[in-house]
Amino acid sequence: EVQLVESGGGLVQPGGSLRLSCAASGFTFSSYWMSWVRQAPGKGLEWVANIKQDGSEKYYVDSVKGRFTISRDNAKNSLYLQMNSLRAEDTAVYYCARDNWDYYYYMDVWGKGTTVTVSS
Amino acid sequence: QSVLTQPPSVSGAPGQRVTISCTGSSSNIGAGYDVHWYQQLPGTAPKLLIYGNSNRPSGVPDRFSGSKSGTSASLAISGLQAEDEADYYCQSYDSSLSGGVFGGGTKLTVL
Numbered sequence: 001e002v003q004l005v006e007s008g009g010g011l012v013q014p015g016g017s018l019r020l021s022c023a024a025s026g027f028t029f030s031s032y033w034m035s036w037v038r039q040a041p042g043k044g045l046e047w048v049a050n051i052k053q054d055g056s057e058k059y060y061v062d063s064v065k066g067r068f069t070i071s072r073d074n075a076k077n078s079l080y081l082q083m084n085s086l087r088a089e090d091t092a093v094y095y096c097a098r099d100n101w102d103y104y105y106y107m108d109v110w111g112k113g114t115t116v117t118v119s120s
Numbered sequence: 121q122s123v124l125t126q127p128p129s130v131s132g133a134p135g136q137r138v139t140i141s142c143t144g145s146s147s148n149i150g151a152g153y154d155v156h157w158y159q160q161l162p163g164t165a166p167k168l169l170i171y172g173n174s175n176r177p178s179g180v181p182d183r184f185s186g187s188k189s190g191t192s193a194s195l196a197i198s199g200l201q202a203e204d205e206a207d208y209y210c211q212s213y214d215s216s217l218s219g220g221v222f223g224g225g226t227k228l229t230v231l
Contacts, residue, residue: 047220059218103172105213106156110165
């Protein structure tokens with residue numbers, strides 16, 4: 001079964017850091033681009049970042065550039081999101097998703113999400 | 121403010137047909153990039169509903185259909201059922217952002 005399981009969320013103070021992880025199983029992780037997508041409480045979906053199969057290309061939404069870093073470890077079938085200088089507006093459920101570029105471009109598998117709360 | 125524009129809400133009675141619109145611009149839908157749709161049931165993660173404008177993943181009923189024209193796209197749901205009550209999001213690729221963009225979401229209420 002194709003599965004993505006996020007972890008690492010929690011409560012953090014403004015200005016703090018957090019590292020999210022996503023464990024992939026049931027497919028060849030190293031063959032896919034991967035993304036992080038977030039959803040603030042009561043709000044819509046927002047694409048955050050994605051990373052190429054070998055990690056050589058990474059793209060970010062403007063609001064997180066310079067603060068968040070996406071990475072992956074293909075040997076561990078894992079995706080990461082290092083979040084620094086966190087702000088209240090980063091409070092959201094963060095979803096890990098598998099990218100598909102067959103039809104330019106969408107997310108065909110989603111995890112259940114991990115909740116990040118930025119508050120003092 | 122989402123890059124793609126959707127109506128905040130739509131509603132319909134069981135058995136009826138509803139459509140949800142999604143409007144973009146020349147850097148995303150209008151540039152020829154495909155449109156995709158996701159269904160998010162209350163308290164759950166999004167699920168891919170339509171990909172490549174009009175294709176359904178395995179397991180998605182043919183009551184759901186998608187189309188695209190110019191800078192807009194539409195999701196149609198026919199034979200409405202109570203379990204269709206959910207939030208629906210359109211998504212495309214934006215060349216100016218080099219990433220994915222979503223609509224603000226549409227809440228479907230089955231009356």
